[in-house]
Amino acid sequence: MAGSTLEIKDLHVEIEGNEILKGVNLTIKGGEFHAVMGPNGTGKSTLASAIMGHPKYEVTKGSIHLDGEDVLEMEVDERAKAGLFLAMQYPSEISGVTNSDFLRSSINAKREEGNEIPLMQFIKTMDENLDFLDIDKDMAQRYLNDGFSGGEKKRNEILQLMMLEPAIAILDEIDSGLDIDALKVVSEGINKMRSENFGCLIITHYQRLLNYITPDHVHVMMQGRVVKSGGPELAQRLEAEGYEWIKEELGIEDETVGQ
Numbered sequence: 623m624a625g626s627t628l629e630i631k632d633l634h635v636e637i638e639g640n641e642i643l644k645g646v647n648l649t650i651k652g653g654e655f656h657a658v659m660g661p662n663g664t665g666k667s668t669l670a671s672a673i674m675g676h677p678k679y680e681v682t683k684g685s686i687h688l689d690g691e692d693v694l695e696m697e698v699d700e701r702a703k704a705g706l707f708l709a710m711q712y713p714s715e716i717s718g719v720t721n722s723d724f725l726r727s728s729i730n731a732k733r734e735e736g737n738e739i740p741l742m743q744f745i746k747t748m749d750e751n752l753d754f755l756d757i758d759k760d761m762a763q764r765y766l767n768d769g770f771s772g773g774e775k776k777r778n779e780i781l782q783l784m785m786l787e788p789a790i791a792i793l794d795e796i797d798s799g800l801d802i803d804a805l806k807v808v809s810e811g812i813n814k815m816r817s818e819n820f821g822c823l824i825i826t827h828y829q830r831l832l833n834y835i836t837p838d839h840v841h842v843m844m845q846g847r848v849v850k851s852g853g854p855e856l857a858q859r860l861e862a863e864g865y866e867w868i869k870e871e872l873g874i875e876d877e878t879v880g881q
């Protein structure tokens with residue numbers, strides 16, 4: 623089976639009347655890893671939230687399609703069922719719901735009624751993934767992200783990714799706050815997902831993550847748009863030289879979305 627395609631065209635997004643995204647174009651296909659980089663406040667997280675349907679982010683123009691289906695017409699849960707996944711920059715803490723129950727419910731919500739994942743299969747898969755990500759088994763029974771350290775939350779996001787097996791994942795600064803060992807483990811988790819049936823958008827500030835996860839495409843966001851795209855060598859140049867050369871090349875004075 624060929625992978626999915628997420629197609630974003632001329633996307634404009636407002637938050638409380640301020641236009642943040644000003645015409646984003648991006649296509650992510652199954653099998654492809656895309657990195658989105660860019661200075662602070664240029665709209666990267668806004669793009670992630672808009673794709674997943676955060677109610678605060680109003681799409682005023684443009685389109686998002688997943689395999690031809692209009693994502694903007696879908697509720698958040700429908701987007702997840704359709705195969706989209708967002709690992710958030712700041713995952714929420716949810717008391718009263720264990721990590722394990724959350725994962726099992728999320729997996730079953732994506733399946734047809736009567737075709738729920740058998741408990742033993744769920745436990746086996748979760749144990750394998752906990753092992754792979756070097757997560758303490760007790761964490762499965764703790765409330766979702768409740769009291770988790772910053773690094774534990776990020777590992778937990780990748781646990782969800784590996785358990786839910788989405789078609790297209792958006793990973794928003796999954797490397798922030800990770801120590802070097804955790805960065806390697808998280809990267810291995812993401813790399814393990816690599817297949818024709820999985821596409822990924824990785825928002826990051828640092829080339830160091832891309833030393834572990836080789837992107838096929840690298841994009842730079844400024845002023846709420848993708849202003850430059852290239853291969854992995856673009857990320858290397860950004861690490862060495864910063865963003866000034868792009869601003870000069872494109873005649874950009876203020877790279878933020880500016881309000």
Ligand SMILES: Nc1ncnc2c1ncn2[C@@H]1O[C@H](COP(=O)(O)OP(=O)(O)OP(=O)(O)O)[C@@H](O)[C@H]1O
Nearest residue numbers: 637642660661662663664665666667668669678879
């Ligand atoms: N919920 C919100 N309410 C008001 N303004 C917001 C909200 N979310 C984002 N913004 C504004 O939109 C702009 C872009 O923010 P965004 O988080 O998308 O940038 P970013 O490129 O991800 O930045 P960073 O690299 O610092 O994480 C910023 O000026 C920010 O203050």
